[in-house]
Amino acid sequence: MNRRYVVQRVGFALLTLAALLVVVPILLVVGTIIVRGASAIDWEFLTAMPRDGMKAGGILPAIVGTVLLTLGTALAAIPVGVGGAIYLAEYARDTWLTRLVRLAIINLAGIPSVVYGLFGLGLFVLFLQFGTSILAGSLTLAIMTLPIIISTAEEALRAVPTEFRTVILSLGGTRWQAVRYVVLPQAMPGIITGIILGLLRAAGETAPILFTVAAFYLPRLPRSPLDPTMALPYHLYVISTQVPGMPEEIKYGTALVLLALVLSMNVVATLIRSYYRRRREW
Amino acid sequence: MRAKIQVDHLSFYYGDKQALFDISMEIRERQITALIGPSGCGKSTFLRCLNRMNDTIPGTRLEGRVLLDGQDIYAPGTDVVDLRRRVGMVFQRPNPFPQSVFDNVAFGPRVLGLYRGKDELEEIVERSLRDVRLWDEVKDDLKQDALSLSLGQQQRLCIARVIAVQPEVILMDEPCSALDPIVTLEIEELMKRLREQYTIVIVTHNMQQAARVSDWTGFFWLGRLVEMGPTGDVFTRPQQKLTEDYITGRAG
Numbered sequence: 001m002n003r004r005y006v007v008q009r010v011g012f013a014l015l016t017l018a019a020l021l022v023v024v025p026i027l028l029v030v031g032t033i034i035v036r037g038a039s040a041i042d043w044e045f046l047t048a049m050p051r052d053g054m055k056a057g058g059i060l061p062a063i064v065g066t067v068l069l070t071l072g073t074a075l076a077a078i079p080v081g082v083g084g085a086i087y088l089a090e091y092a093r094d095t096w097l098t099r100l101v102r103l104a105i106i107n108l109a110g111i112p113s114v115v116y117g118l119f120g121l122g123l124f125v126l127f128l129q130f131g132t133s134i135l136a137g138s139l140t141l142a143i144m145t146l147p148i149i150i151s152t153a154e155e156a157l158r159a160v161p162t163e164f165r166t167v168i169l170s171l172g173g174t175r176w177q178a179v180r181y182v183v184l185p186q187a188m189p190g191i192i193t194g195i196i197l198g199l200l201r202a203a204g205e206t207a208p209i210l211f212t213v214a215a216f217y218l219p220r221l222p223r224s225p226l227d228p229t230m231a232l233p234y235h236l237y238v239i240s241t242q243v244p245g246m247p248e249e250i251k252y253g254t255a256l257v258l259l260a261l262v263l264s265m266n267v268v269a270t271l272i273r274s275y276y277r278r279r280r281e282w
Numbered sequence: 283m284r285a286k287i288q289v290d291h292l293s294f295y296y297g298d299k300q301a302l303f304d305i306s307m308e309i310r311e312r313q314i315t316a317l318i319g320p321s322g323c324g325k326s327t328f329l330r331c332l333n334r335m336n337d338t339i340p341g342t343r344l345e346g347r348v349l350l351d352g353q354d355i356y357a358p359g360t361d362v363v364d365l366r367r368r369v370g371m372v373f374q375r376p377n378p379f380p381q382s383v384f385d386n387v388a389f390g391p392r393v394l395g396l397y398r399g400k401d402e403l404e405e406i407v408e409r410s411l412r413d414v415r416l417w418d419e420v421k422d423d424l425k426q427d428a429l430s431l432s433l434g435q436q437q438r439l440c441i442a443r444v445i446a447v448q449p450e451v452i453l454m455d456e457p458c459s460a461l462d463p464i465v466t467l468e469i470e471e472l473m474k475r476l477r478e479q480y481t482i483v484i485v486t487h488n489m490q491q492a493a494r495v496s497d498w499t500g501f502f503w504l505g506r507l508v509e510m511g512p513t514g515d516v517f518t519r520p521q522q523k524l525t526e527d528y529i530t531g532r533a534g
Binding site: 161170174177 | 333335338340363364365366367370371373375377379380389390392393394440443444447
């Protein structure tokens, strides 16, 4: 056989192997967690308070805490993120100010999450005196999420053909009407995807909530945004490393709940995207 | 026939580059005026001066005056939104919004608040679609996606969208260049009917089209208006050598 074809065969084989290697870890992680954690999941586990130093009972406060933190993050990050993206994509001219904003976004995305945690501790918990609270934790997570939301939303807005904006101006519409009635609806699937990706990351992070909101052990539900709360990622960290004699089952069960929460959000994002993609062609 | 638009010594610049040189012309009411010339001769730029669409491009500058019914549209204090309602525009590629047929036509009246109550809006939509002879083809399903229409239907829909805001002038920037010959003839027929109500200015580099539909023809060359007159005269007895060369295919 021609030598070139041998080279091609070998090359393709190696590339295929590389692609398959990506699948292995996700199968192993998800598989192990399901196999070893599924038996922990029952009604009590999902709806009860922890008991016996977290070795028995359920993880309700951690689930509720993570859901509340994600909601709080969404409330703070979506208006600022989408608003900023609209400004950058639709209004901003190329000045030193907008270049500064873009530079800030890129750098925000590169900051390690533990640094966000310390920043949140300094600004929200101590300086603004929100204390260790859902408010402080949500705001910290929101800052971390912003660059993801802004950059995906801006990209989605820019993908809407310029023609539509021109047409609206030619009909006597304003720039804002162009954004409001045509550009934004068209960009919505991309924006929603970005929002969910950002929130996914926020929901699973441990470091930013470590100093700002997460309680080690707090077997009750939070009553106000100024209360601290347990949260799934931190709870998982605690029961895996800080509590001797913790049943393996509970650790894997907790991991499974976190994973299911995050993956289901991911599935929703994918569905939204494919739903809209089928609908539009231009 | 009175002049609907009067252009006085108009020059236009993209930054340092001058695109239009001292252009003066009259555009007559309820007539079709065709602007012809090779690509890059400034005819589209000129068209976009008539409804101030060039305003949206940073770094451009204009000298001279453009009078619509005797009022300078570049005078300070001019309401650009109202100007663009009065001087509508149809683009080269059919570009309906990815929404329903109804929403497309209703778009202008909605953003401008031109109607009172749902009934009046439905009336406007029906009248506009009838004007472009699209009503019979879409009346059974006004909720269908505008993008599911054929290209010719889409372009008529875009014209209906402009008509819905009751303009006085319609600017058309090569409205048929993305369409096949049969659909092109349909649009030309439509233009001849619309002429009874509207003043139409069409940019085209299809000379046969200009000869077929227009009453007046202006010939642009390198940013200058070389010749302008009744279409019959320009095509059969051009005054300028350059016009004759272009029309007979020796130049351009």
